[in-house]
Amino acid sequence: MNGLDWIVLLGTMLGIAAYGTWRTRHTDNLNTYLKGSQTTKWGTIGLSVMATQASTITYLSLPGQAYENGIAFIQNYFGLPLALILVCAVFLPIYRKLGVYTAYEYLGQRFDRKTRLLGASLFLLQRGLQCGITIYAPAIILSTVLGWRVDLTIVFTGLLAIVYTVTGGSAAVNLTQKWQMGVIFGGMLTAFVVLLVKLPPDAMHIAGAMDKLDAVSYEPDLKQRYTLWSGLIGGFFLSLSYFGTDQTQVQRYIGGAALREGRLGLMFNALLKIPMQFFIVILGALLFVFYQFSPTTPLLFNQTEWRRQLDGPQAATFRAFEEKHTALHADKQEKIRAFSDARASADPQLEYTARAALAESQAASETLRNEARNALYAVSPEAKKTRDSDFVFITFILTQLPHGAIGLLIAVMFASALSSKAGELNALGTTSTIDLWRHFRPLAAHDEARNVRNAKWFTAVWGLFAIGFALFVSFAENLIEALNIVASIFYPALLGVFIVAFFFKKVGGSAVFYAAIAAQLVVIAIFALGKFFPAHEIGYLWLNPIGCAACVLFALALQPLLGSAKTSATAA
Known part of the structure; x- marks a missing residue:
């Protein structure tokens, strides 16, 4: 990197963060701080939802995953559009009708306090870990490639996200993510154009001949990670968990001017998410072809x-x-x-x-x-x-792109890290304030200024936790797969609780609470069995329908033994 690259990198990163901090510096209203501006339009909501889910891991790790294994990972997203339709039809209207700050408030109203706390705790555990992974991923790779100290890279990225997220809350997250996604789209398009110019005319045929373009597998094999069936079924349940029960996503769309804005923002993702991911995996497949012709192709990319x-x-x-x-x-x-x-x-x-x-x-x-x-x-x-495949795309950026564009692409990596981390911190702070602090301090519910201060403190604490976790973590899995594996372990039982809440009105809090715990143990047991006995391992996407179904079935079986249900008029 030269001086121009540093100007582009620092100007982009600090400029967006400063802009978000300045524009939202007087956000003192709890509703605005936690949900964002009530005038937020569907386009901002849609970009914010997309930015929160698409972290640096997507842009760094996914091209490398496709470089090694082809574009079959795209099947992971086949169930996403159907999941978002269900979220728009069932989840979103109830959240908006009740005016909740978090998805887990609904569980308290539909069931009881312990179920609400269980849901919030599962979210905080899973997302707290993922937040650490989100900051760890770009830091470890960029520091290795650029020669920076990894601990300083982690601390710098984490503190930058903490500053503007704490200052402006959800309003700052929505505002900055809109500009960060612009930087990301511009940078990725630049890399793609440069790559196309350098490729031979028959690049796609070569990629196909070397098995990098096998997008769909029809094999009914539970051990195979990515097939049409695991994508449609397992991917549907995983996406439903992310968008319907994960507060990082729920918080992005429950605000806005009206129900219509949230629905259009989600449909924006339903239409564009698969094409965007397909673009990234194709980029990885073409990188593979490029390095077959390059005389300086490294044996390993680290x-x-x-x-x-x-x-x-x-x-x-x-x-x-x-x-x-x-x-x-x-x-x-x-x-x-x-x-x-x-x-x-x-x-x-x-x-x-x-x-x-x-x-x-x-x-x-x-x-x-x-x-x-x-x-x-x-x-x-x-x-x-890290996996060596995680260094493929960053190596291409640093060795093949012109100066200025290198700074822009490095800015893309940091921008996506900040956007997803900010969304995660905002949701963690909100859930800690609403579902924990106000739960144990009910008299503080009407002290709006105090709740805003507490939300800021919780956001900062979770940010420091993520930085600490990132300083010590390491992974054997490809990073984007590691995120989905963590989610597939902790979210199926939580999704089962929401499915029961919406569709089984006669089931009460005690039944679903114990059912969720049992289902969580089932998922952990299946995952552990596969790790200790690889012959019995199944693709992680299948953990999602198994865990969700187990929770629902356990709840239905336990309800007759545990008495009458607490029902709500809001139940579907």
């Missing part, structure tokens, strides 16, 4: 750690890997050219033979990458903190 070993005591071992990689890469380039020539000849048999040879060459390269990765992990435990 070049900071790799170069350290090339200068270390085991340099001979790692240089041997480099030499073998150079030979295999040259051989694969020959196979790619042979495949392109075979396609041009219109001879099906020749094309089939060339494709098989290319697949064999690619398998040899992947075997070498795995061996090199394991060797790196053996001598450098620090390298285990």
Whole structure:
């Protein structure tokens, strides 16, 4: 990075944060602080919902995931539009009618206090952990690639988000996320255009021949993570959990001028979320093609750690890997050219033979990458903190984009980190204030100034918790998958509670409370079984319908044993 990149990066980041802080510095009304301005239009709501869910992990990790495994991850989102339709039809109208600050207030009105506290606690636990992951992801990667101290990167990003989120609350989050999404769209489009210019004309055919464009799998295999069925069913329940019961999302759309604005904002996401994610995974698949033609394709993309070993005591071992990689890469380039020539000849048999040879060459390269990765992990435990695939896109940015554009793309990474983190902190602060503080201090409910102060304190505390968690965390999973795995463990039971609340009016608080605890234990047991006995592991998306169904069935079974239900006129 040069001076121009730093000007673009710091100007973008500090400018947006300062703008949000200044515009919302006098937000003292509790309703505005927690829900945002009542004049917020559907476009701002839609962008805010999208920005809250699409963190830096989406833009850093997803292209690398597609680079390694193809675009099959897109199936994860197949159930999302259906989930958002249900949220618009059932969840949103009830939240708006009751005027609640949090989704868990509704559980208290529909059931009882302990169920409300359970729902809020599950959210705080899961989202508190994810908030730490959200700040950890860009910090560990950017610090590694750019040579920054990781702890200072984490602290700087976290404190910047805390400042304007605490100052302006939900109003500041909505306002800044609108501009942050503009930066993100502009930066990603810039990277995509530069990549297209550098690619050969038959790039898509090459990606297809190397199995990077297999978007849909019809296999009815529960062990396979991404299939049409896991996406439609498991993805539906996961999206319903995110958008219907996660306060980070609920808080983005329960404000606004009217019910119509919230619905249009959600439908905006229903229409654009899959195309946006498809754009990102295609970017990853094309990055794979680009690096097949590049003469300087690295064996591993975490070049900071790799170069350290090339200068270390085991340099001979790692240089041997480099030499073998150079030979295999040259051989694969020959196979790619042979495949392109075979396609041009219109001879099906020749094309089939060339494709098989290319697949064999690619398998040899992947075997070498795995061996090199394991060797790196053996001598450098620090390298285990991230997956190598998470460095693919940032490597392309730093080595292939012009100066100025590099600063813009790094700003994209920080902007998406700030936007999602701000939404998370705002929701954590709101839930802590409304569902915990005011629950145990009911007389304070009418002291609006005190509640605003408490919400600011809780927001800051959760921000510091996320920074602390990020300083010590590490992951073996691809980062975007790690987020969804955490959600798939903690959210299915919570979603089951809301499904019972909306659709089973005769079930009461005690039945659903114990059912949720039992369902949570079932999900944890299934997940743990798969980790200890891999032969019995199932794709994590399936945990969502299993946990939700278990909660509903347990509640229906327990209700006759536990007495009459507390019902509400708001129940569907």
